Amino acid sequence: MLLIYTQKITPRIIYVFKHVCTGILGISIKFTTKIEEFIAHEGMKLSYGKQPLGKELFIQKVDLLTEQGFSEVEIKVQPWEDSVCFFSVPEASALPFDIFAASFYLLSRYEEYVPHVKDEAERFPVSESLAYQEGFLSSPVVDKWALKFRKVLEERFPDIEFQPRIFEANAVMAVENIFAYKNKGVLRSIAGLNRDLLQFNFNKVFDRIKVAFRVKNDPFNIFGELIDFIKAYRLKMFFMFQLSNFSIHDRNINYNRIPGRSVIKYVGDYAKVGLLQGYYAVRDLKSLRTEKIRMENIVHSSLEYVLNSRHDLGLPENYNNLVELEVHNDFSMGYPDAMGFRAGTCTPFLFYDINMEVTTPLLLHPYVFNSEIYEKAREEHVYAEVKKALNQVKEVGGTFRAIFKNQDFSEYSRPAVYYNLLKQIYEIE
CATH class of the missing domain: 1.20.5 (Single alpha-helices involved in coiled-coils or other helix-helix interfaces)
Incomplete structure (x- = not known):
């Protein structure tokens, strides 16, 4: 157990220390504000403040984790070893920057709360992100920082034991339309x-x-082939089905039609099934509740997984709506138009609501790759870019998550390319 001394224990400090120390490194921690307790502690300990108390392991802090709300933050990104860092601190600190404040900034999506220019779909664009502007979007820096922090702990406490990190890969299928032509009315x-x-x-x-x-199978109904692929290689995969009302934005089939419901039930026998939020369900709690009930009535179990069809995080309202409806896992943390790490990590993490200053029970599963990026790119380019991203994730023992559409595997797309991508991601020879 690592004892952490800080003058003031804030929700932000608890959140980010638990994620870095326990979530990524797998070590238990305890906080104290009592100097006497900290000095008397004979085990592993670390102080987090403006100056060290003595010769203990010390990380110097900046003010971000003791503040409330959000404001414009001046950030200077600097190179550091084989990575980058920001929120630099003097040499007295065991690390040249406040790893916890920097990690919180990225994980909480702090920059998406402050005023920014939105894209034509009213979303936070990748071009506005610090990671894109400073050239580290393609690197899971939070995980890299944590592993460098692990080395510092190992040097100071040789007997410390860490939880091993194991690389994992999985794909998520976003299904806006189960059928291209069938059952459309x-x-x-x-x-x-x-x-x-x-x-x-x-x-x-x-x-x-x-x-x-009925001379030909519907082109978008490729679920049988995908399930055969899953069974052949014993893979873990997620399928997110859209069940919103028909509108100018959502053109899915009627959720009441038997063929569509049958496909969802069939897929659910071999893969994890969740909800692809419709256009209005991203902002409107009532619409989200309606879609959630529809899915639960089909699969006869509580809804656990969601993916945002708009790729609009809608911070913090959308995530708070998911929390209110007791949905526990979201797969929307990524950019549909750029490969990389939106929150600087390839490790699932809890959503922190800056407005309320609370850690929520909603677990965010960041994705790295979205097939929309490379719909018209050359095959060789796609494979090369995915290989680079895979290597980044493998280096830190994280999870490589990719978003596809069922149309990608239809005859109207490039099914051979996308099946090869699945094999590349799952490392199938």
Whole structure:
């Protein structure tokens, strides 16, 4: 057990020390504000403050973790060994920067609370992020910092034992439409047929007719093939189905139709099933509750997993809505248009609400890769970029998570490329 002395124990300090020390390194910690207790402690101990008490292991702090709310923070990123760092401190500290304040800044998504320029979809764009601007988006810096901190602890406390880090990979399938043509209703089918004719998409016209007469399987219904892939290699995979009301933003099938419900139940027998939030469910609690109930009525179990279809974190309202409805796992922490580490980590972490200054029970599972990035890129480029990201995650023993769409594996996309990507991610020979 590592005893940590600090003059004031704040929710931010508890949150980030628990994540770095216990969540990543696997060591138990205890806090104290009593100098007498700290001095008398004969085991491992560390002080976190403005100056050391004596010759103990000391990390000098900046003020971020003792503040409340958010404000503009001046940050100067500097190179440090094979990584970068910010919130630098004098040489008296065991590390040249406040690792805990820097980790909190990234994990809490502090920069997404302060005023920023939004993209055309009203989202926080990657171009506004510190990691993108300073060139470390492709590195899981929080995990790297934690492992460097581990070396400091090992040097000071040779008998310390850490929890081993094991690399893991898994894919998440975002399913906006189970079917391309099947069960769309007469009016929608006629409208779609007319659109294809006007755009001279005659292959799709013929496909619509074949599907209608059951001569051909629906192109988007590739779940049987994916389940065969899962069973063949004994893989862990997640499928997120959209069950929102039909609107200008959400064009999924009616959640009440039997074929769609049957697919969800079938997939749930072999993989983890969750909810792909619709456009309105990201901001509206009532819509989210409705979609949650629909999914639970289909799978007959509590909803555990969600993915945001808009890739809009909606901080903190969206996450607080998930907390209120007792959803425990979110897979939306990433950028749909850039590969990398939005929160600087490839380790799941709890959501911290800066507005309320509380650690919530919602576990965030960051993703590294989104197939939307490389829909038109050359195969060689995609494989090379994924390999680089995989190596980054392997170095720290984290989790490489990738987001795909079921359409990626249909004949209208490049299924061979995406199956090869799955094999690359899961390291299948």
